[in-house]
Amino acid sequence: MHIERKSIRKWVFIGVLLTIIGILLVSSIRIVPPGHTGVRILAGQVRGSETEGLRFVVPFVEQMRMMNNRTVAMEMTTEAVTRDLQAVRMVYIVNYQLNTDASANVFQTIGMAYETVVLRPIVEETLKDITARYAIEELITERARVAADITSSLQIAFTARGFTLERFNIVDFDFSDEFSLAIEAVRIAEQNALRAEQDLARVEFEAEADRERARAQADVLRMQAEELTDTNLAAMWLETWNGVLPVFMAGDSQGVMLNLGDLQDMVSSTPSADDQQVTNQQAERITELENLLRAFESALAANNIEFIIGDDGSITVVNNTADD
Numbered sequence: 001m002h003i004e005r006k007s008i009r010k011w012v013f014i015g016v017l018l019t020i021i022g023i024l025l026v027s028s029i030r031i032v033p034p035g036h037t038g039v040r041i042l043a044g045q046v047r048g049s050e051t052e053g054l055r056f057v058v059p060f061v062e063q064m065r066m067m068n069n070r071t072v073a074m075e076m077t078t079e080a081v082t083r084d085l086q087a088v089r090m091v092y093i094v095n096y097q098l099n100t101d102a103s104a105n106v107f108q109t110i111g112m113a114y115e116t117v118v119l120r121p122i123v124e125e126t127l128k129d130i131t132a133r134y135a136i137e138e139l140i141t142e143r144a145r146v147a148a149d150i151t152s153s154l155q156i157a158f159t160a161r162g163f164t165l166e167r168f169n170i171v172d173f174d175f176s177d178e179f180s181l182a183i184e185a186v187r188i189a190e191q192n193a194l195r196a197e198q199d200l201a202r203v204e205f206e207a208e209a210d211r212e213r214a215r216a217q218a219d220v221l222r223m224q225a226e227e228l229t230d231t232n233l234a235a236m237w238l239e240t241w242n243g244v245l246p247v248f249m250a251g252d253s254q255g256v257m258l259n260l261g262d263l264q265d266m267v268s269s270t271p272s273a274d275d276q277q278v279t280n281q282q283a284e285r286i287t288e289l290e291n292l293l294r295a296f297e298s299a300l301a302a303n304n305i306e307f308i309i310g311d312d313g314s315i316t317v318v319n320n321t322a323d324d
Helices: 002-028 100-109 114-131 143-160 177-227 230-240 260-269 280-302
Strands: 029-032 036-042 045-050 053-056 062-068 072-081 087-098 163-175 248-250 257-259 305-309 315-319
Touching: 002 029, 029 036, 029 062, 036 100, 045 062, 045 100, 062 100, 072 114, 087 100, 087 114, 114 143, 143 163
Parallel strands: 248 315
Antiparallel strands: 029 053, 036 045, 036 062, 072 087, 087 163, 248 257, 305 315
């Protein structure tokens, strides 16, 4: 009976010992995940940092806090004032990373809430300072330069705190209602100016086309005027003559005038020579008139005489031989 009690006590002791050893072993194991740094804290004091992997600590005495070293996107919105005292609301994203070798110091001096305590105030202060250097129009026209200035200032401030600024990206600008209306008015004015320029260009093009047409017509008229000699005018009149003789033909400067209309009336009012009802006297008269007209035409051609048509239908006879 006594032996059995000793055996039970032995196995209980062994069990308790193994349990304690197991608890101590489990308590001493730490695993640092990828992209993190383990900060050792021994009895309340920071004792360095460990990279990712399996690590051991002193149970119940030493602790290990994990610091994230991956890239973090911090989206923020800041209200600032421009150089010309215009309010602007800026939406942007800051990508940063905690340096591995600075993890222990950041934990010791700032703690786990470093983004709220340090980074956000630095970003807002830097953005307000850079924005105050630009006019509100320049935030739009010089957007890339504004972002570059903010990025340069943030890199200096982040590096001093143990962080790396990877990227600063402006998402949007939100202006006041008054400035938005002013921008809209400027846009409308620019569109109207562009439309006016296009209309002016069209009018100038049409005017130039009209001038070209006028010059072409002037050239045609000038060429026609050069061709309007007396000979050409007589030829043109003959081409359009309907065969009806004019009423009067005036002679030279002595005032000789021949009434061709009377001759025409006499010919048209006298019966034809082939008409069986006319008398021999009438037939002879017709023949004489016909011979007279033929002789008149021959005389004009033989004596180099030309005639000029008047607006009233009269023809003025000019003797070119006398001029020569």
